[in-house]
Amino acid sequence: MVRETLPVMETEWFQPFTEQPIALLSEEGEWIGDFPLDLDETLLRQLYRDMLAVRLMDERFTVLLRTGKISFTAPMAGHEAAQVGVAHALRRGHDWAFPYYRDYGLALALGVPLVEIFGQMIGTRADPNKGRQMPCHPSSRPLNIFAAASTVASHIPPATGAALSMKIQGTGQVAVCTFGDGATSEGDWYAAINFAAVQRVPAVFVCENNRYAISVPYSCQTATRTIAEKAHAFGIPGYHVDGMDVLASYYVSREAIERARAGHGPSLVELVVYRYGAHSSADDDSRYRPREEVELWRQRDPLVRYQRFLARHGLWSEEWERQLREEIAREQAEAIEAAERAGEVPAEWMFDDVYAEPLWHLERQRALLRAELQ
Amino acid sequence: MATLTMVQAIARTLAEEMSRDERVVVLGEDVGKRGGVFLATEGLLERFGPDRVIDTPLSEAAIIGAAVGMAAHGLRPVAEIQFADYIFPGFDQLATQAAKLRYRSGGQFTAPMVVRMPSGGGVRGGHHHSQSPEAHFAHTAGLKVVVVSTPYDAKGLLKAAIRDDDPVVFLEPKRLYRATREEVPDDDYVVPIGKAAVRREGTDLTIIGYGTSMPEVLKAGDELAKAGISAEILDLRSLVPWDIEAVMRSVAKTGRVVLVADAPRLSGVLGEIAATIAEELFDQMLAPPVRVAGFDTPYPYAQDKLYLPTVTRILNAAKQVLEY
Structure with missing residues (x-):
């Protein structure tokens, strides 16, 4: 096996372990980074489109739940900038992503077809x-998105x-692993x-720190002021980032990913976000979170902030917004229809893929079920 | 052809597989310079270098979990857990990640990996160096489980495990690592997973065993022969899948069966096999199946030898089925 010679990083824009979260956009959408913005208009617009698609998809999930088509959803609203920023920072289809169960925004921005997303949901x-997991578990072999697991932090050692x-193998790839703040208390982490x-x-x-593990607040999860500073314990850099700023999420992740690719080792990136919704459709967050707190964070909405930024640069208009919303709504409605049209998963698929080849005890059980269903 | 102990056969096999396929890597605690605490990885670091023989931090979760990721990404990792008793911090990775990756991804991702662990008692190791935790693995869909008892099988089954496309838990009775030597062919042979070995042919009763207890099972067979009783002895070798054909063929012939292993009796693998025999051969049985298992205590230190199924206990069980 050969180890490829990797380039040394030329520029490092970000300092680890900052007191304040790294932000590149003010609440009013002004660029406050101290380096030149180097993204083209197509990407700048795509980031917005993806965030909007994630927000609307999250709403779709709730509708599907209320109409009894899905059994569960883990709301993503508030995480859009973090997930979309990270997704665009990695090389799609080359690098690997190890998502957790609140990461369908990441999967969408990485290019998982909507019909597959709704098919999984x-x-x-x-x-x-093949319908093996409950909703909200992304996985795509062609896009190197490792099959999400429900067990918190269990995907981190595989990453x-x-x-x-x-x-x-010297492949020049990077593994990017995302998780919530609760995961940082697990031994596997x-x-x-x-x-x-x-x-x-x-x-x-990458920690999508939304301040709550179901109902348990950050203050009961850890005594450290930030998740990023836990990186000290590993001897790697830790970045404390405003995860509701899509450009900060993107740029810090990109730098960390390229550092890793260049052979300088791993980093910990903490993206501070807020979960607008409950932990899941089985949770009632009014029991543990004051409505005023939720409202306060909603006012810092990542889409609104980024929209202001785009508008300042003449990249956003009400007309474009209207078109986008129509387009996205249509795409998602069509994807749901196509996913449903694909039909139910056959009962016998239950016995496939337990092992590479069928084993006798499973084949006997398959026959038993077949006889029962006839 | 060389005459080897089981642990020597394992070390040679690892080297052979690493030479054959550069995707095969070894990882675990002390597998590098130390060559493994039992020397099962002796000489590998010098020969294959630190990229392929990886000394890990002291974390079973990291070892198993990393092996899952390495396997999913295209390598063929062979992880060593220093003692089977230490699997529990890594059990979550085995049960949650390794066992279910193929299934939960609809076959998109797989974890072709081997987790080797020295298991079983008889070495005065107390309860954290003597357990036989195979039932935990056998009860976890998606894992294959192998328990070897001879140097020849250790080579052939380890090759099969490394070449298998699914995660294989490979249990090595530590008590047998250096107990015997056997001629182990130099050629590249494979013992298929899921096939039992007939260690002795007989007609009066069947004794089914595996792993650590095989020496006592064979000794019991000798004692019975001296008394004019013809015992057929099967060494299961694989627990998932287990060889139902060999078991049913033998028990249908003898009508009597004793099942022997050192793992705890309660909810053990022997119970599963005994129940299947009863379901399938009830009308041909001359006596109910009888188990000789480890006791349902934590593995003791002072009573190390008494915990394991003794020849006397096996002979008593044989008497019970013969005189039923």
């Missing part, structure tokens, strides 16, 4: 994962392993990042 044949394989740091693997660990 509803559990139809349109789901390349380290994939990154170690990338290093050993520590074990995985520690191993990644020791081996200097090309990985970036």
